[in-house]
Amino acid sequence: MIRTQRIRPTLRALCGGAVALLAGVATAAAQEPTPEAIVDAMEKVSGTHAGKRRSGAKGVCAAGEFVSTGAGARLTKASLLQPGARVPVTARFSNGGGNPRAPDNAPAVRGMSLAFALPGGDSFEMVMINAPAFGASTLPSFMKLLESRAPDPTTGQPDPQRIAAADRENPEWAVQPNYLRANSPPSSYATAPYFSVNSFVFQNAAGEKRHVRWTFEPVAGRAVLTPEERAARGADFLQDELRGRVGRAPAEWRMMVVLPREGDPLLSATAIWPADREQVEVGLLRITSVTPAGQPGECDPMMFNPTLLPAGIEPSDDPMLNIRAPAYAVSLSRRLQ
Template sequence: MIALAVGGLGSAFAYTAGWLSPQRLTAQRMVDAIEANGPPRPGFRRAHARGVCVAGHFEANGRGAQWSRADVLAGGRTPFVGRMSIGGGAPDGNEAGARVRSLALKLVQADRQEWRMAMNTFPVMAVATPQAFHEQTLAGRPDPATGKPDPARVAAFAAAHPEMAGFRAWADSAPFTDSFATDTYHSVNAFVFVDGDGREQPVRWTMRPLAPVATLDKAARDALPSDYLQRELERRVQQAPVRWEMAVTLAAPGDPTADATRAWPADRERVVVGEVVVERVSPQADGDCRDVNFDPLVLPDGVRPSDDPILHARSAAYSVSATRRLRETAAGAATATEVSR
């Protein structure tokens, strides 16, 4: 019932965004394309299949209350359940070698309103529209003869989408850190903070690690076990909680909010509004994050979505994926150790 309710909410958002219609791309088609790029993985999330549950609290310093009336930002502690994962649909993927890593949170206010975040290590999207994302997924489909994407097809897609330059620059140059705890995670998409008087401020946010950052070269990554990041995080949290500071970037008039491939100028004001504190780590098979759909459009009063069409597409696609996954699990398609996010 929860999956159906969330699915209906996501579909409503997608419909109002105008991209979910008989003449346009649907969430079902988008998820179908993702599924077709790999072998069937019943019971697993279609993207970010490998991960680990985390739990802790967000400690607000009150500075965010100037721009948003959300209780989370007013000051004090808000508990959360979260998940740290790597990109891709392989539940046995090599963690240390994953180019994309993610942090998802479900913060629950005292009034039971929720703020769900789905953040990634890349600071900008590769493409700006759901249709382009779908085309990118099709371009990356493995060739049955080689098991890898066709380089010519991938190159043709890249040539047709020069907006990918920012993402490709990050992918080519960003270091591989030695821990989930030492990565930086971005909202990527823009949102809008709303204060007590109804004034609106477009924002993006970043979770910046407070632990010292170390990196891994390719030889070191290749020598590590595939579950290295999970095990390292477990050991680290046993010694002390892991912390990130949440820095909110305030858009200036004219900064793009509907195009997540475009970074805002580096001189925009950034305000640290609190800290994310991870205190517990548990396997995703039976952890608190197992059945959570980290839909980025589940927002508390004081935060609303921007006009970015990718946000609405993500919401609807997450709902489709969650419904399929929970149905597979309920039908016994996945064992207890195979249940993902």
């Protein structure tokens, strides 16, 4: 019975977006990688680990609430951002990639996924990372990125020369790693900002539409590890640090909606919008509990579908956004086997 109850939100997510997107992907041009091919390529890079996600394999569940400031109501009719809105949130914090033992002190992606329990059966889920850019902007480019990182069958290790050659041919791949190198690993999941990376379309009550992105800024401030702290804390501290922190006081983030100017790239997940773009503070995320170590969490069977959106928010045509739900569905089916 417990297992059935936990999987029910995932089935709802699948019905809410993944099935339709799978149909769309099936009719795409032949050269476009399928969701299955993408997950296959991810498995070649990180291996397969029973019961683990193919991306963000190392993670922890949490819960809290979201409180709207009301300032987002002029941008969207989404219930979450209306004045007085206050809703429960299920969250997951993670390390990027498919390695469930990914080191916490490495300069790699951190993630925050959210599922909002909206009134009236409406749904809203988010998937964000602590860098304002994704690894690639198109599906073929993403596949080439993964294939270049796959271990050589003879050595069992990635081929540095093959990686270097592929990187030279695909300069957009450098945007995310350059950002991560310039910004040391966060000292806590709670001191990292999280970015939507993809753009979405807000529609307000007057029917006006505009593209946006969003950022969750930590109320505690952005804080990173010094080289000495990276060595001292080791490879496995983030989850316990978050438990201890939330045990003392909630971890909080301000949700900022970012508005582009004319000419800003709207459909490229590797394009970082300039820092001077208008931002509207639309709410406060407050994490109040973290799943104890060694215990299953409410988020474990959830897929977190970033195209599961409420009325007033639509996905953009960014290809790296619209492949997520069908690829996540493939990953989910494999980890539940």
